[in-house]
Amino acid sequence: MEAVDDKTTVPRLRIEHITKSFGGTHALNDISFDLMPGEIHALVGENGAGKSTLIKTITGLIHQDSGQLVLDGTPVLYADTKAAKDHGVTAVYQDPNLFPHLSVAENIYTGRYPMKSGRLDREKMRADAQAILDKLGFEIDARTKVGDLSVAEAEYVEIARALTTDLKLLILDEPTSALTSREANLLYKAVRDVRAKGTTVVWISHRMEEIRPLVDTVTIMRDGTHVRTCPIGDITDDEIIAQMVGHPVSERTTAPKTTVGKEALRVENVSSPGLFEGISLNVHHGEVVGLAGLVGAGRSELVQAVFGMIKPLHGDVYVEGKKVPRVTTAQMVKQSVIYCPENRDSEGVVMQMGVGDNICLPNLKTLSHFGFRSAKKERQTAQEQHDSLAIKASLTDLVSSLSGGNRQKVALGRWLARGPRVLILDEPTHGIDVGTKTEIHELIAKLVEQGLAVLLISSDMPELLEMSDRIYVMARGRLTAELKTQDTTQEEIMAAAMGKGGDKHVK
Structure with missing residues (x-):
């Protein structure tokens, strides 16, 4: 497998010393590597390695604190994702960003509708969209409402939409996570066709079995840092995994007894x-x-x-x-059986209620007497959980004013009160x-x-x-x-x- 251009060419995107922090956390720490024209470049790392933050930086969704991006030899700093797309840089995420009530053709040409005599030329729009879909091998009718498509078909439409622009860099985030083998194979073919035209493709995936036969180059990230960039043929699967994790295989951790x-x-x-x-x-x-x-x-x-x-x-x-x-x-x-959800702010607590009220909310029935709420029981229960969990706030403080850690304690306290x-x-x-x-x-x-x-x-x-x-x-x-x-x-x-x-x- 070979990229269109060799490594002596100017990089499609040079990532130079990119750093990004959120509060006291370094999400990206001095990241530097190149993306070359006409290559499929895998970006791998554990959850939290910094991949998503880097992609958001590249596509203008957020801005780095320091460092620069150089596109085809020119430094760039995009005001937003639209500016990035105008420069040929776009990303397709796991959840397609499409309008379900519009047709496939309308989604492909959103914001760039073909006009004739001052009016939308629907026939040309449909024909051009269908031609792109057919060329990519996607069996989709351009007249179909996007809301009627499968997950895979919606993803195909996103890619087709990107290809109607002067595309230089296409970023695909876990693109096969919801696809069948047949759907994934169709996507692989389309991506190879895109590469053949000189477009750079960044492929973010956790699936080793698809990375090796598909990509030219792999970059490994860990804890917000760049670990290694090399041709895929120069590294084994075991080496990739070891470098994602960050220590030799011989190191073991003993679980508590x-x-x-x-x-x-x-x-x-x-x-x-x-x-x-x-x-x-x-x-x-x-x-x-x-x-x-x-x-x-x-x-x-x-x-x-x-x-x-x-x-x-x-x-x-x-x-x-x-x-x-x-x-x-x-x-x-x-x-x-109690479940404490991952998204504590929207599912685990009520942000505009106090600490004590949050703790008591799921337990009002057991804390009531003959259907009447007992302020004494509620106060006692809330205080017990507050003290047991060392929540650093008063019972009357709004949960929205608490730190993430104390919100998590409140979320736990709501359910631990039930025993x-x-x-x-x-x-x-x-x-x-x-x-x-x-x-x-x-x-x-x-x-x-x-x-x-x-x-x-x-x-x-x-x-x-x-x-x-x-x-x-x-x-x-x-x-x-x-x-x-x-x-x-x-x-x-x-x-x-x-x-x-x-x-x-x-x-």
């Missing part, structure tokens, strides 16, 4: 069409079970479905050994400071010592290895491994998360 009790939660062969398929796992009292995977693996969708938030759910769910006849959120809460038996935590330490993260780790350990069963979703692999007794790994909606923490490494988890782990089951 806990006293494991009887089974608390079990799911058997559960599926939800298009999200995940054939998942079976269990969690015991006194145990932390980790759930690892990369973006789009289906982890959050799985636990949301088990908690009754996503329909339909096929398969069986058991709590304390008894089958749950109808999985609904109300039924799971009644069974003392759960199973606690499902989705990215509980994401976006919080190190001190609060340690406090939450200590809280989880304390709850487990008391016999609680914890299912922990985290994109932070050191956190999973530190906190978990066992780890299930998901990739593309399926379980790819079940690992004993004391016997595994970050590399093994990453390999399984990228679909390379096979089925490594706990015996």
Whole structure:
């Protein structure tokens, strides 16, 4: 596989010492590498490595704090994404940015409609759009409403729209995450055709099996830094994974030892069409079970479905050994199974309510007496959780005024007040400071010592290895491994998360 131009040509985009911080966090730290004309360039890294921030910088969505971007030899700083597109730089994300009520042709030419005698030339627009779709091999009628398209077809339309401009750099973010094999193969062909015309393609993916046969060059990022850029033929899959993780394979982390009790939660062969398929796992009292995977693996969708938030759910769910006849959120809460969502601000707390009211809100029924609210009981319950969790705010402070870490404590306190038996935590330490993260780790350990069963979703692999007794790994909606923490490494988890782990089951 060869790029159109050799490496002696002027880079399509030179990324020079790009740095970007959010508060005290370095999202990008002195990033430098080149994207060459007519190449497919893979950008890989763990969740949180800085890939998304870099792409937002390249496309004008945000601006770097220092450093510069040089497009075809000319320094550029785009005011916004429209300015970037005007210069031939565009990105296609996992969620297509299209107008569902408009036709495919109208979406392809949005803002650039062909005119005739001062009026929209619909026939030319439809014919030109159809010609582009046909040339790319996309079997889509340009007259179809975008709202009637499949996920794959909508993605094809985004790419076709980009190709109607003077395209220099096309960025595809996890483009095959929701595609079938046939749909993905069609996309691969289209991308190769784009490369053949001299366009540079940045391919962001966690799928090693598609990266190697498709791309010319790979760039590895880790913790906001640039690790390596090299031809794909100069590096093995294992080396890519090791450099994404950042330490030799021999390094291991030992999980805490806990006293494991009887089974608390079990799911058997559960599926939800298009999200995940054939998942079976269990969690015991006194145990932390980790759930690892990369973006789009289906982890959050799985636990949301088990908690009754996503329909339909096929398969069986058991709590304390008894089958749950109808999985609904109300039924799971009644069974003392609690879910703390990843997006704490929109789903975990009520931002414009006070700390105390937030803690009591899901518990008003149990805190009431003959249907009447008890201010004394509510105050006592809120104070207990406030003190236990060391929430750094008063009970009357609005949650919107709190730090991310204290908001997470409030979100936990709302449900811990119910005395759960199973606690499902989705990215509980994401976006919080190190001190609060340690406090939450200590809280989880304390709850487990008391016999609680914890299912922990985290994109932070050191956190999973530190906190978990066992780890299930998901990739593309399926379980790819079940690992004993004391016997595994970050590399093994990453390999399984990228679909390379096979089925490594706990015996």
